[in-house]
Amino acid sequence: MQQIDHIGIAVKSLATAVPLYEKLLNSLCYKTEVIPTENVTTAFFKTGETKIELLESNSDDGVIARYLAKKGEGIHHIAFEVADIEAEMARLKSLGFTLLNEKPKPGADDKLVCFLHPKDTTGVLVELCQGIR
Known part of the structure; x- marks a missing residue:
């Protein structure tokens, strides 16, 4: 893993959240994106080397809607950049970690x-992510 x-x-x-985080971080949202496979809309902020991703559900039965119903607003995940997502998935699986998807899938911000x-x-x-080349 290379970095957060x-x-x-x-x-x-x-x-509601984008203007709040723009004030909090003293930074404008640089990108919003709909991710149809996850039924979510994201908004990104850059803070130093790390980004903040806000996630809003696009449906009442989406993964984020279910998370909000169970736990409320707050930190959902931490994502680590990896050089080779398939190799990292294989390494972690061999160590006994459970992968929630068996193959990398397209995600927000041009990532697998x-x-x-x-x-x-x-x-x-925990999310593993690799830029799509």
């Missing part, structure tokens, strides 16, 4: 992503 790429924060409303089950990572949802 971003921290994902589940929010009820980007319309894979998530690790939080039961194996002290309750933290």
